[in-house]
Amino acid sequence: MRTESYLFGGVAMFFLITGVGYGLWSGPEPAGTAALAVAFVMSALVSFFFDQTYRRRGSRPEDRKDAEVIERAGPLDFFPARSAYPPVVGAGAALAALGIVFGLWLFLIGFGVLGAGVGGMVFQYARRGE
Template sequence: MKAEAWLFSGVAVFFAVTGGVYLRYADDPAGIAALAVSFLMSALIAAFLWRQFRRDGYRPEDRGDAQVREAADRRFSFPARSYAPVVSAVGTALVGLGVVQGLWLALIGFGVLVPGVFGFVFRPGADREGGA
């Protein structure tokens, strides 16, 4: 997690510096808003990754002497036959297209997105495995 945290911290700093320069020399409110939102989103991800690193420490992927079996007890793993990521991605894409094409497509997208989110939240077997 530490490498990813550094990466997103660098992205956040880039957007902060770029946004500051753009704010100084440009009069475009849309560009300023886009750079500000980009900074906030990357800073949020960086903060989450730093928090996870402080809480969990190095992952097996981060260490050179790790064994394959150490990564077997991952907290955020989904079964190989989980359809929740695919259903959520399709629903999100339909909602995004619905914003452009019309309300009817966005409503269909929300109808597809809700089961995908429920699949993530209420994953079958999560309580029996002692998982997250």
């Protein structure tokens, strides 16, 4: 994870330098500066996540040059066979997007369906380990 952290840190620095330069050069046009600022924040967040994961779990076999393939053998994680919640999330996102066009009432319905789908996906297997 250390390599990924450095990679996204470099991307974040690129967006920071580019955003500051664009903000100084473009004058009163704020849209590009805002987009570059959001890109900086998002890439810095990914870099922070990878760095924290590296600090908690240490290095992986992929991080070492002398590692063998067998070191990563075994089960990776739990992957459910099927779930009803991804179509609910898709329907909620579609309704929310249509609500932007047709009115607040449809957006609120779509947002509610989207929230129910995301909540269902998050907590579907919450008690699996008990």
